[in-house]
Amino acid sequence: MNGVISLWVYEKKLQYPVRVNGPNPWLAKMILTQYGEPDGELAASLKYLTQRYTMPLSQAKALLTDIGTEELAHMEIIAALVYNLIKDASLEEIKRAGLDGYFTDHDRALYFVNASGAPWTAAYIQSKGDPITDLYENMAAEEKARSTYEYLIQLSDDPDVTDTLKFLREREIVHFQRFGEALKLTYDYLERKKYFY
Amino acid sequence: MALEFTCLDLNLYLDTHPEDYRALSDFNQCAQQLAQAKKEYESLYGPLLNYGQSPSPNAWRWVEDPWPWETIF
Numbered sequence: 001m002n003g004v005i006s007l008w009v010y011e012k013k014l015q016y017p018v019r020v021n022g023p024n025p026w027l028a029k030m031i032l033t034q035y036g037e038p039d040g041e042l043a044a045s046l047k048y049l050t051q052r053y054t055m056p057l058s059q060a061k062a063l064l065t066d067i068g069t070e071e072l073a074h075m076e077i078i079a080a081l082v083y084n085l086i087k088d089a090s091l092e093e094i095k096r097a098g099l100d101g102y103f104t105d106h107d108r109a110l111y112f113v114n115a116s117g118a119p120w121t122a123a124y125i126q127s128k129g130d131p132i133t134d135l136y137e138n139m140a141a142e143e144k145a146r147s148t149y150e151y152l153i154q155l156s157d158d159p160d161v162t163d164t165l166k167f168l169r170e171r172e173i174v175h176f177q178r179f180g181e182a183l184k185l186t187y188d189y190l191e192r193k194k195y196f197y
Numbered sequence: 198m199a200l201e202f203t204c205l206d207l208n209l210y211l212d213t214h215p216e217d218y219r220a221l222s223d224f225n226q227c228a229q230q231l232a233q234a235k236k237e238y239e240s241l242y243g244p245l246l247n248y249g250q251s252p253s254p255n256a257w258r259w260v261e262d263p264w265p266w267e268t269i270f
Contacts, residue, residue, distance in 0.1 A: 066212060070205065
């Protein structure tokens with residue numbers, strides 16, 4: 001193969017099944033926050049993929065590539081949940097759920113907002129250049145996302161949706177763990193470097 | 198789905214434990230089973246991957262519904 005080929009490949013399936021028990025625009029509005037909040041799936045993905053370029057350690061570059069990619073799969077799960085919860089909702093149900101403002105701007109389309117309607121912004125992307133700073137940031141971000149999933153699980157009145165939310169919550173815990181290991185590897189590497197140079 | 202998840206999780210683990218050869222052997226075994234399962238899936242339901250990473254013999258099945266978010270299990 002000639003030249004540098006860097007690409008993502010789309011796999012036509014979800015990472016985890018999505019089931020819903022009928023329209024529920026109220027729950028859709030809450031879950032949409034994982035699409036558009038500062039520690040939601042989009043922000044997480046873009047942040048990790050962006051931080052890779054200034055990571056000194058190869059293991060950390062690999063981990064950020066792989067978790068950044070997994071976050072895109074989670075973004076699609078969130079989108080599938082929201083889409084299925086609002087696609088057959090009546091206008092009356094949408095109004096009662098407080099989604100009428102959202103409907104005015106986006107109909108039943110997906111859009112990056114948090115549960116209170118605040119739109120996503122690039123200011124959410126934390127990319128500081130210091131690998132220690134960035135890895136601590138990611139650990140905190142995973143914990144924040146885990147907290148949000150826990151609040152969503154408490155709120156959810158659809159057991160099938162709760163099941164998917166529990167899977168996503170677990171992934172935050174695994175990512176937190178892996179970032180902690182990457183942080184330790186990076187600390188060790190930076191310590192060693194002091195002797196050699 | 199289960200195989201894919203196992204491979205993915207082992208992948209993340211190996212990123213921070215590249216010298217764990219037991220995990221590596223598990224990963225390679227999983228990857229082999231996954232490749233076989235995907236082949237079977239694709240022969241039934243069409244290509245899973247775009248950009249030429251999955252074959253599409255006889256017909257261009259990439260455009261077939263349902264898309265992942267349209268499948269209610």
